[in-house]
Amino acid sequence: MEQSFNSEILANLLDIIQEGIIITDKEYRIVYINTTAEKLLKIKKEEALGAYCYDVLKKIIDKTICNCLKEKIQTGREIIQVPIYLQNIEETFVYISIFLPSSKEFCIISLNHGFPFTLSDTILNNFNEALLVVNRNYQIIYFNKKAEILTGFSVEEALGKSCHEILKSTICQNNCIIKESFEKKNVIKKSGIFLTKKDMSSFPAEIIASPLFIGEKLLGGLEIFKDITFEVQIQTILESIGDGVFSVDKHFKITSYNQALEKITGYTAKEALGKPCYEIFKSSLCESGCPVARVIKENKKLSNKQAYFIHKTGRKVPVSITVSPVKDSQGRLIGAVETVRDLSEISILRKELTKTYKLCDIISKSPLIDRIFKVLPDIAESESTVLITGESGTGKDIFARAIHELSPRKNGPFVAVNCAAIPDTLLESELFGYKAGAFTDAKKDKPGRFALADGGTLFLDEIGEIPLSLQAKLLRAIETKEYEPLGASKPEKADVRIIAATNQDLEILVKEGRFRQDLFYRINVVRLHLPPLRERREDIPLLIEHFIKKFRASKGKEIVGISEDALKILMSYDFPGNVRELENIIEYCFIVCKEGLIYPEHLPDYIEKKKEIIWPSEHQTLVSTPKTLEEIEKEAILQALRRNKWRKMATCRELGISKDTLRRKLKKYGLQDNGRKISP
Numbered sequence: 001m002e003q004s005f006n007s008e009i010l011a012n013l014l015d016i017i018q019e020g021i022i023i024t025d026k027e028y029r030i031v032y033i034n035t036t037a038e039k040l041l042k043i044k045k046e047e048a049l050g051a052y053c054y055d056v057l058k059k060i061i062d063k064t065i066c067n068c069l070k071e072k073i074q075t076g077r078e079i080i081q082v083p084i085y086l087q088n089i090e091e092t093f094v095y096i097s098i099f100l101p102s103s104k105e106f107c108i109i110s111l112n113h114g115f116p117f118t119l120s121d122t123i124l125n126n127f128n129e130a131l132l133v134v135n136r137n138y139q140i141i142y143f144n145k146k147a148e149i150l151t152g153f154s155v156e157e158a159l160g161k162s163c164h165e166i167l168k169s170t171i172c173q174n175n176c177i178i179k180e181s182f183e184k185k186n187v188i189k190k191s192g193i194f195l196t197k198k199d200m201s202s203f204p205a206e207i208i209a210s211p212l213f214i215g216e217k218l219l220g221g222l223e224i225f226k227d228i229t230f231e232v233q234i235q236t237i238l239e240s241i242g243d244g245v246f247s248v249d250k251h252f253k254i255t256s257y258n259q260a261l262e263k264i265t266g267y268t269a270k271e272a273l274g275k276p277c278y279e280i281f282k283s284s285l286c287e288s289g290c291p292v293a294r295v296i297k298e299n300k301k302l303s304n305k306q307a308y309f310i311h312k313t314g315r316k317v318p319v320s321i322t323v324s325p326v327k328d329s330q331g332r333l334i335g336a337v338e339t340v341r342d343l344s345e346i347s348i349l350r351k352e353l354t355k356t357y358k359l360c361d362i363i364s365k366s367p368l369i370d371r372i373f374k375v376l377p378d379i380a381e382s383e384s385t386v387l388i389t390g391e392s393g394t395g396k397d398i399f400a401r402a403i404h405e406l407s408p409r410k411n412g413p414f415v416a417v418n419c420a421a422i423p424d425t426l427l428e429s430e431l432f433g434y435k436a437g438a439f440t441d442a443k444k445d446k447p448g449r450f451a452l453a454d455g456g457t458l459f460l461d462e463i464g465e466i467p468l469s470l471q472a473k474l475l476r477a478i479e480t481k482e483y484e485p486l487g488a489s490k491p492e493k494a495d496v497r498i499i500a501a502t503n504q505d506l507e508i509l510v511k512e513g514r515f516r517q518d519l520f521y522r523i524n525v526v527r528l529h530l531p532p533l534r535e536r537r538e539d540i541p542l543l544i545e546h547f548i549k550k551f552r553a554s555k556g557k558e559i560v561g562i563s564e565d566a567l568k569i570l571m572s573y574d575f576p577g578n579v580r581e582l583e584n585i586i587e588y589c590f591i592v593c594k595e596g597l598i599y600p601e602h603l604p605d606y607i608e609k610k611k612e613i614i615w616p617s618e619h620q621t622l623v624s625t626p627k628t629l630e631e632i633e634k635e636a637i638l639q640a641l642r643r644n645k646w647r648k649m650a651t652c653r654e655l656g657i658s659k660d661t662l663r664r665k666l667k668k669y670g671l672q673d674n675g676r677k678i679s680p
């Protein structure tokens, strides 16, 4: 049968090719076997010729495979490139192809020295990544289509070459990745390596190298490489922006992660990549309303959602996040990208802006008040007499209470006396008490405020109103801690700390001879001046909120805040009655307003009219246009009230009218109805 192939040239040619060739007759008896096939099958030409091919092959091919091949040949079917494992000494893999010419006169069996792929060539060529396979000597034995495109070398140029000649990567010389994978017997992945193409241009690549073993025996290795120019460009962009950016796949695994995020979360990209996003960010939204899940589900962008992350150190980081869906080239959803803005600084600034100081029941955001807060504990700690000055309603009373609360006397009584509210004739017995029989109505002993305040604090409000006749006795009581109740034969002791307050200028009263200088010096040991509300307008919104809360609780009305317009009006109002006036205004609003927000129409009328008629500014002349006598009188009373900080008694004194007359005039001009509290 050899004669059928009597062309010696053909026989010689077949003999030198690297492919094993066996030719059988139609009975599948071997009529030709070339040298490569002899070597591969470990059989001598003489033994093989005339033998049935499957008798020869089954010695080195797994029986089941051999039977399967036999069956196929017998049914006349061709076999192309089936990888088979030869159980010869070298234990190699070969591709077996069996061609049956149409005449079916003979059959050609070819044995390709191949590699143990279970994937067919078609699959490998359609593989998305460039792929090459090397043998143990780093010679390329497989090179797919993508590898051709990426490197510019054809498969013919690549096969048989050493891989470094084709890939020419920056790590080929010293850090050969495939060599490393052989040594470590593991898959190695490297990114940011530059590969040089056939045309000498280069591109950044990611390479995965894997050794190929059969049992313990190293056969070679494969390299998968891809051009990551786009990713590098994107990464460069991502690194150059200040916001944190990361992307996740559909399973919430982090696929990219920029440097800004490392700062926000404390986790490096290395720690984060490949992890589920909730493990890294631990956001306040992770469990309840995961925005990434929502975006993936609804395929819709989500903007500026406020949340916080937990930093690696456990600190809460306030953030604003925007999440967008990510699609592949065919428009299929493949994940999401999230941008993260760190709001820490903004919230620090916001906190700074909304910083409020609170001490006991006093709230403020004014640095002027904060300065007082800072010294108040020390003042409280001392036993010194304190003089609190400030216009009416600025908070002298609550500051006095705060001093008491912070002092070592806090468990003792706090007794307040408004010296202006008690008629001069009664003030002495009110302060010092009396003994039974001291005067006609004195049936039994009555302790005074000094006695009641024993071991605690006595707050003498409006101390400027104390008549001169009583000032000497008061001075003695403060200095010696001893006093004599009316009708007493001997002094009594009272361990009292004095806090005095006034809205008058005591120095002027001293000059005018209406206040004793020695008493003034005695009480003016520590002086606190409370600025009027118009000098700390920043407190207005805060106090409005405070009073709304207070009245909401006590009056049970669902008033939740103040409208911008109403706030604007109050912000530009001068508040001659200070915090007390503001408190009264809000209380008035709680009567007029049903629920929701306080609007301008809920504010007392006089506030809007103040500049026109009711509250002329201090510099406005009384008679700028012709006025009626009544108008002049009304304005004169208002000016006097203003000068006397809205105190009736002082106003009466200045105008030389009685309290009754003033009361009538105020009623006549409707001044009581305007919401302003006028002190006695």
Ligand SMILES: Nc1ncnc2c1ncn2[C@@H]1O[C@H](COP(=O)(O)OP(=O)(O)OP(=O)(O)O)[C@@H](O)[C@H]1O
Residues within 6 Å of the ligand: 361, 362, 363, 364, 390, 391, 392, 393, 394, 395, 396, 397, 398, 399, 461, 503, 546, 579, 580, 583, 679
């Ligand atoms: N900073 C503040 N925070 C909260 N409430 C305040 C503040 N300042 C004043 N108030 C409230 O305003 C009202 C008036 O304050 P307070 O009676 O202390 O003023 P005052 O200066 O003693 O007035 P007067 O001189 O007329 O006696 C009180 O209800 C008080 O609780």
